[in-house]
Amino acid sequence: MRTCNPSFPSPWLHGLILLLSLMTQGCGLIYDAVQHVAPIATDELNSICRRQTVRIGMAAEPFRPFVFPAIWTDEGARITGLDVEIVKYITAALSQHCGSPVTPVLRVFRFRDLFTLLNEGQLDLFVSAVAANTPSPSRAGFAYSIPYFYNGGISGITARADMVERLRTNIRAQTERSTPDGVDANEQALAGLTIAVQELTAAHLYAEANLKASRLVLCDSLPAAFEHADAATDPAIDVILGAEPVLEFMVTRVRKDWRLLTLDTGKPLLFTRGQYAVVMAEESYQLRWFVNTVLFKLDESGKLAAIRKRWLEESYAFPRRAAAEGLPFDVEKMVAHYDQGTCRVASTR
Missing domain, CATH: 3.40.190.10 (Periplasmic binding protein-like II)
Incomplete structure (x- = not known):
């Protein structure tokens, strides 16, 4: 009886493996051996709980009534709007989930830069009246929550x-x-x-x-x-x-x-038509389920409709709301926030 030789030459071994591979094509054996194995998704919720902060992006450009221009208060820069109120509900739910307070760290950037920052892992999510049904290569690789605003459009x-x-x-x-x-x-x-x-x-x-x-x-x-x-x-x-x-x-x-x-x-x-949603990384599965649940409960309870009515139909002065209930953001971004930029003719299409 032959025994396995532990010093079997590696070229012979490679040749034998190749021969067996060719002989077993179509049997599913090779496919099972080399099929892609999806990486285990990181638990973004645990990361947020450990940090006790959630990194939220928002457009520097105002999208009234979803995002209003920032104002300066005695307590610093504040920003408010429908999207800011949605963020506050998400943050409150995260605090309850984590069992300790979670602070929203608002990061204000140009709208066109938010997708890049999310892709680079600098944000956990962002909101700025983003339509989830926009077909474009520039929107590939991102995922969206269920809508929090249904009657959008261009x-x-x-x-x-x-x-x-x-x-x-x-x-x-x-x-x-x-x-x-x-x-x-x-x-x-x-x-x-x-x-x-x-x-x-x-x-x-x-x-x-x-x-x-x-x-x-x-x-x-x-x-x-x-x-x-x-x-x-x-x-x-x-x-x-x-x-x-x-x-x-x-x-x-x-x-x-x-x-x-x-x-x-x-x-x-x-x-x-457009439906506005929270934007997250495509692989942020746990966070997406969590945000979806928060928005679903707000919708089922009637609170989401009340939020929409509060910002779109009521008469109010947004600076007062910003001072009373707005979220703070990095004061260094205040100058950029007020620089609304310029316009230019698009290149030939």
Whole structure:
């Protein structure tokens, strides 16, 4: 009887393994040996409990009423808004889960940088009226909670009264066709116009993908788009595209010299719908389940509807709410927070 030789030459061993591999193809043996094994996900909740802090990103640019401009109080810089209230509920639930207080560490950055910072592991999550249904390579590798705001979408505003009627006429002409195409109707309605969008928001990604016949102006923020239009800087902006709830809030409470694009029925002209959610890393499975549960309970209890009503329908002065209930953030970011940036013509698409 032969016995196994412990000094069996390695080249012979490699050859034998290769021969056996070829002989067993199709039997599932090799697949079982080399199939990808998913790495064990880290428990983000335990990490948050150990740190006793949760790192939350938020846009430096205001997205009223979701994120308002920061104010300075006797206790330091404070920021408030619908999204900030959502963060407070998530943090309170984390404190209960951990059995000790968890402090939200708010990190305020440009909206376009939040995805990068999350990808680099510098944030646990971020919120800033982010639409979870935006198809773009720039949004790959991220995951979203269940929605906390359902009636979002992309709409537009203009400072010109004639522009509203022009768009209505264009859309009527498109919908009267025998085979109307919604996307084509929107493209034709805005064809030849100069459209301003905030860079890397859902409105920018939508315009880049669909509005090929429009001139695109990229702005660092919505306030920058208003400043560009007010200064009559070339090119003159015909329409600003953005999140419908944000634009409607602006034209009804802040910039009443602008008007929302509407249909003949008076309803807002929507180019697509959006549901806003909390953004997390794709591999943050435990944290996503946790945040989903928090939002689900808020929705089922009616608190989520009350939060939306409180920020979108009630009359209030946001500085007072910021002073009374706002969250603090790094004062060094205060200057950057107030620098709303500029606008520039997009490169040829």
